[in-house]
Amino acid sequence: MRKIYMDYAATTPVDKEVIDEMIPYFNEIYGNASSIHSFGRDAFNAIEHAREQVANIINAGSDEVIFTSGGTESDNLAIKGVAYLNKKKRNTKGNHIITSAIEHPAVLETCKYLEKQGFNVVYLPVDEYGLINPDDLIEAISKDTFLITIMFANNEIGTIEPIEEIGNIAREHDVLFHTDAVQAVGKVPIDVNKFNIDLLSISSHKIYGPKGVGALYIREDVKLQPIVHGGGHEKGLRSSTYNTPGIVGLGKACELGKKRMKKDVIHLKNLRDTLIKNVLEIEESYLNGHPEKRLVNNAHFRFTAIEGESLNLMLDDKGIAASTGSACSSKKLQASHVLLAIGLDPVEAHGSLRLTLGRWNTPKDITYVADVLPEIVENLRKMSPLWNR
Template sequence: MTIKDKTIYMDNSATTPVRKEVVEEMLPYMTENFGNPSSIYEIGKISKHAIDKARAKVANALGAKENEIYFTSGGTESDNWALKGTAFANRNKGKHIITSSIEHHAVLHTCAWLERQGFEVTYLPVDKYGMVSPEEVKKAIRDDTILISIMLANNEIGTIQPVEEIGKIAKENRIYFHTDAVQAIGHVPINVKKMNIDLLSLSGHKFEGPKGCGALYIRKGTKIDTFLHGGAQERKQRAGTENVPSIVGLGKAIELATAEIEESNKTLLELRGHLIKGLLKIPKTHLNGHPTQRLANNVNVTFEYIEGESLLLLLNANGIFASTGSACNSSSLEPSHVLTACGVPHEIVHGSLRLSLGRMNSKKDVDRVLEVLPEIVQKLRNMSPLTTKEYRTI
């Protein structure tokens, strides 16, 4: 099965298509340049050089040093390594971790696991826009706090956090600061030194790179345990034969994505504004997330009186692909923990829709969504026993 030309893909926060330039860069390392980078002969050295080149591209995109970049299998592994590795390496100093209530489950579930190992975690609340208060971070710090982990941009509602300010607070208190930047790469300019970031997670498939490949930035001097044990790959910090083609693809993708942030965001902001304006014309529709401090490609709304899963099915029938929130939690019937933390009432939280734009989207796509969606919403409201009389049609 292939995606037809007439379909509209608006779930770029879940994953993105791999760019043609990225595929072209990867192909030679699947065929003639197939050597194991740990081998000392020529084709092994070619693979090793390709990894080094990709590492330099990632470092350049983050304002980091090459020896501070470690390749992983993606954002989930990077988050696990950052939290578990830092927690256990510094447990003699303290066992307290600070995070937020709207983190990705790769962070929240890891924190829950660490609690079962004897660590203590403070889950900070957010305001109605999903924003973490730096003052709340400061208040939560204890003498035994060893790590603060706050995501750069939320994967569901797109709210961009005051990471630089939070990083400064962490630095002043000599606490390690990790940020999950999986959704932010290619949308938010990042400089780990300026933003006082000690650890940063990213994943290639969120910015038109390959799936199954990510990276963890670890500031030089950070005390962190090895996560995967085995061989001496990644300077003895992450065992396992490197996924050379994907690493090469990740390097090319982040190079392109970060170079095009300004131009890309300009286009996406125009499309986002047009989409939000049209959606809010539908009665009883609410925008979730911060109105301005949000990712340029993110639109998250809640429709009263409807259920999100039915909405997605009807959109799919019309060739429009979207989501209700995180793709990692799409099989769960639990309401969004992000929207719940933002104070969205329980009775309407299930009626959420996330439309995340990408480079392939156009105004024509947005117009089509705005043509189809009001009819779908009204159809579902007519079927719902919760819909009040004034929002039904005969």
């Protein structure tokens, strides 16, 4: 059977060029990067090269990038790191954080955890497309606000937030700005200086790199408290022996991501637009998220009287890997917090399908999905008590 992967927002395959770059670091250049002998120095040099590659894709300085175990850890370190230092120093700022209602759980759960410790968090609402309103942000800022954390692009519906505007507002009000850019890196040009971003999270496995490695950009004058203590790696901000192959892989993935961005964007946009056009020909089907301000690889639909889980299983039977929402929450049968936040009711939210494309999808993949999907939707509707036609 034909197999088609359309779940690139959940994870990506590792690029062959990335694998080739990583391999020597498993059993040839295997030294501990903190050791002073030549084995260690070789690993150290590779890590520093990777740091530059990562910094390059977001226009940062290489001394402003630290390595972590992934997007989740980067988000945790950025938010808790700033929050705990702020509390310890009893800054003139208070205990107030602003985020949005549609963040990834790596941000939302971290904020909820901090709330239990006495921090005060505002969750900004979004409009029907998933966009925050900059005026709401300005209104929410108080003299106590020390951090704004708003994602670059949403992992479920693909909406891209007005990051430059948010960065300007944060800077004008002297508030730090963290953005989870896990889904945006490699698909949207990012310039931390132009956008006034102070902290930015990256994950390797979303950009054709290996799993279990990520990075956090920390503007040079921003101070954090570590959340992992130990040997003092990464300027004391993130202890643990360096994952050299993983870091080398992330570095290469960023280099390729930057080099291929223009080509990738054209390719993905063409495929995505054809997919959206074809799928919307199905009766009572709708696009979730913003029609233009969305990631080039994201197509997120809802179908009246359809149960997303069943739709996914039937697509899987046809060899198509899709998702109902984010991979992290798709095993929980709760309606997605993102879809509820854009105003869908739980039944509508459950009728959703996320198709996310990648570098290796082809026009034939799109044709195949466009061929099989209408019949699956029709069959499911025949069985649905909600479809009274």
